[in-house]
Amino acid sequence: MKKPFVTLEQLQEMTKTYPTPFHLYDEKGIRENARKLKAAFAWNPGFKEYFAVKATPNPTILKILHEEGCGTDCSSLTELMMADRCGFSGSEIMFSSNDTPAEEFVLAAKLGATINLDDFTHIDFLKDTIGYIPETISCRFNPGGTFSIGASEEGFQVMDNPGEAKYGFTREQLFEGFKKLKAMGAKHFGIHAFLASNTLSNEYYPTLSGILFQLAVDLKKETGCDIRFINLSGGVGVPYRPEQPANDIAAIGEGVRKQYEAILTPAGMGDVAIFTELGRFMLAPYGHLVTKATHFKHTYKEYVGVDACAANLMRPAMYGAYHHITVMGKENAPCDHKYDVTGSLCENNDKFAVDRMLPEIDLGDLLVIHDTGAHGFSMGYNYNGRLRSAEVLLKEDGSTELIRRAETPDDYFATLIW
Known part of the structure; x- marks a missing residue:
């Protein structure tokens, strides 16, 4: 109940x-939940949650999360402006947009935000818009096909269809994109992906991390790029119905750790930071x-x-x-x-x-x-x-x-x- x-x-x-x-929002619950997330990923020294501003774009809420060590994930000009006015700066801001207007890239660069590119063509567009490629850059990956795991908001098997989503690079584009960005001056790289929404399964993040960790190993081997972070984005859900079980964020963090130690650590990539971009999980309840x-x-x-x-x-x-x-x-x-x-x-x-x-x-x-x-x-x-x-x-x-x-x-x- x-x-x-x-x-x-x-x-x-x-x-x-x-x-x-x-x-009406519950400050006590928000703070306690943010601390549980941080504790679940405390094994990763570089871990950071970038709260999805689109979920709850209120300055007071953002400032509470900032006090709890969170950054912001922004997807528009006004969200960037709000993050800036709330005291977030530089690498505390992740800018993940699509079909992005030029002025939004300009402001993201001015604020020192980490830019997460959604498409291969945006590489040249970003260079033409701001005049350079930032030393730290991220790219969004779309594996195509379908993705199936766990339970959705309504209790059914999650069967998302990345191949129909408008977001992200294909695998081939991602490899070419990393090579191109490196040649244009990028020195540090991140990988981002979002495959399913509001999953009620402790296996979603571990499964996604396994896909992205292996991708990172392959990218480093083929391109030589210095991969600094892997962003698991959002998708960890909440039980809207009273009979649904809640996710166990401690179990989720442990599942990601096991994948990390099985894939990244043996490849000499044990210093890669893990990022999340949770909105619903952080605030909905x-x-x-x-x-x-x-x-x-x-x-x-x-x-x-x-x-x-x-x-x-x-x-x-x-x-x-x-x-x-x-x-x-x-x-x-x-x-x-x-x-x-x-x-x-x-x-x-x-x-x-x-x-x-x-x-x-x-x-x-x-x-x-x-x-x-x-x-x-x-x-x-x-x-x-x-x-x-x-x-x-x-x-x-x-x-x-x-x-x-x-x-x-x-x-x-x-x-x-x-």
Whole structure:
């Protein structure tokens, strides 16, 4: 059973200051999780987590992670700007983009970020854009074909299809790319790959690391390039459903260590650093969307309307994704009522839950929608003129802090030319 990290009494007090809906984050949980990840890879002296800014682009959250030793993974101009303003600098920033505009490479280079190239043609584009090839450079690898392991968010076998993904170099392009970059002045190299999303398997990272470690050995042997780091990117998931088992990050780290000692160490590459770019794993469980029951509708189904909508959390509407819902104060009540939990958008897919068994809901009840700490607020939008909600931090001492105010109509109209 999923339990909220906040009590009804706490939420009732918060709503006196912060009208629903709002996104709430748990500082204590975020810090503890970051420390668990760091401990799991402590065997690798160069280990660093580069938090995927796209998951939760909030300065307060980024500063908390910075204090815990994390860097940032950025994929756009504004994410680079945010990382810079939050105090990240140089090698604390990884820039992984695709179909990249020139101005983004310019800023990444200016900030001293490690640039992770997505395509062979970007080698010349980068050189033409900034006038040189950085001494440290990374390339994204796409092995093609299909990749299968473990369980996905919905509990099925993960069967991702890298061959259909728009990202990365082929193996042949990667070897040629390393040779070309070395000839153009690059001295230190990294390898990056992402093969599957939100895996619920302790075997994903070890399996991926085995592929990348052997690739690194082959690259060094054929190209002579100095490979300094291997970036396992993201893909370690979280259990959105209460019956799903959580990943064991300590077991995952140990699995990667075994691959490292079996492949890299014997090849004389025991000084290679391991990087990760986790977003969902780092933040999703430590965010709630807090909303209030505002309407009921009794037609062919039983509907409960809430004051949040897909503009606040679009994953259920976009992917049919499951997010657990707790009716606060009724945690121990029987789930004997079937509801569709809906928002107010003029779209039929604006539903947080379909045919969900929940306790009987009364008007004014506060609902917590779980696991919204990543890809929750960040995917918000203004369809139907709906305004994005506030973000609030539940601090370690139990107090709260507004870390992003709610949008107003003035914000919505600010960019219009009348």
